[in-house]
Amino acid sequence: MSSDTDSGLTFPILIGDIGGTNARFALLVDAYAEPKLFPIIPTTNYESIEEALQTSILDKTSVQPRSAIIAVAGPVKGDDIPLTNAGWVIKPKDMLTALSLEDVIIINDFEAQALAITAIGEDGREQIGPGSILPSASCAVLGPGTGLGVAGLVHAQHAWIPVPGEGGHVDVGPRTERDHEIWPFLEPIEGRISAEQLLCGRGIMNIYRAVCESSARDPHLADPAAVSSQALAGQDAEAVETISLFSTYLGRVAGDMAMIFMARGGVFLAGGISQKILPALKKPAFRAAFEDKAPHSLLLKSMPTFVVTHPTAALSGLAAYARTPSRFGVATEGRRWRS
Structure with missing residues (x-):
């Protein structure tokens, strides 16, 4: 496998699954911990992912993530990633700055659902x-x-x-x-x-x-x-x-x-x-x-x-990838941003 498939992200890692209606997030403290789940966020309640994460999650936890893997409902192309069935435009460069992150990987939401098949x-x-x-x-x-x-x-x-x-x-x-x-x-x-x-x-x-x-x-x-x-x-x-x-x-x-x-x-x-x-x-x-x-x-x-039937299957898939990226061939070229 080429080197661009190895995530090498630094814990704690924020994992997220953003659909057309709701967004689900969890925090993975280390490779052995179970993901800490946060309440489901309706995407229409917030202007941006940065606002949603800051007010609904980061302001309410003492453990701050250093990296993020986010699955989004739409194709990942370029620095501005619009969701197919929702109003958010994901801008990883803005996430790095606004949320003080070192590393962000964005993949398609059904890549995460596919990863989940190995985990549920x-x-x-x-x-x-x-x-x-x-x-x-x-x-x-x-x-x-x-x-x-x-x-x-x-x-x-x-x-x-x-x-x-x-x-x-x-x-x-x-x-x-x-x-x-x-x-x-x-x-x-x-x-x-x-x-x-x-x-x-x-x-x-x-x-x-x-x-x-x-x-x-x-x-x-x-x-x-x-x-x-x-x-x-x-x-x-x-x-x-x-x-x-x-x-x-x-x-x-x-x-x-x-x-x-x-x-x-x-x-x-x-x-x-x-x-x-x-x-x-x-x-x-x-x-x-x-x-x-x-x-x-x-x-x-x-x-x-x-x-x-798993209630948070996509998050389970992302967590599996975050823990052991060598088990998976997830290409990150053009889909990874670093501070």
Whole structure:
């Protein structure tokens, strides 16, 4: 592995996972300590990451970090890093100065979710359907949340290498008769339906409105939480169909990613939505769609799928990397700033 994959950060290390809605932080005092978790921070409550960290975390702890590893929801390019689904622009040079840090590494949030697969263990995940993990085989991670994150995890040269990307923006098309009925009512983005237009919080509402409008019914439920809860309770027919279709579409995209990464090490569904609709994902729709990949259905059937249930999986992944960077191939070139 090249030298730019060795973090060599100085403890204490601040680790953070910044999504489109919330930011989660913890402090890693040394290589042996468990991360000290801080309260979740809504990103809309603060103008910048520096303000959020200073007022909500650093002012409330006597142990001040010397380094930071931050995972962000968006591609990391240049000195100004805008979040894809939130208002913050991460400026590592400003972080060094404002927070008196020596070193800052910024990676993609789903790199952190991929790193977490090596750290969470069986008690941090729940399997859906058949299949078994092939040790040291590639994995795929998908996370429906504010958006749809996708990453791979491959094993090479005795290290786990996370593979970030923007796989959540691949095209999705109709397959079944019901798909063709509702597709004209889906809201596109710049003329197309991407996976993220269906498989995230707003995607649930996109599907729900299309289901209702295709049947000339009033879409009276106001938000994804209402649709999900009504569906799981079986109290609203359109909500039930929405979450069933959501599970189907998630299964299709998960199966696509499983084939791209040859994920015999497992496909992992991260993020809050997957946990909240776990009972629906356990029904036949998700796994049937995942395996429906002729001529490779038998291959897909052998690949296990999991919902990540660990409450702070990304932070666990970052902590694992911070403790033993030599276990991982995380390239830091162009993504590391020093004071």
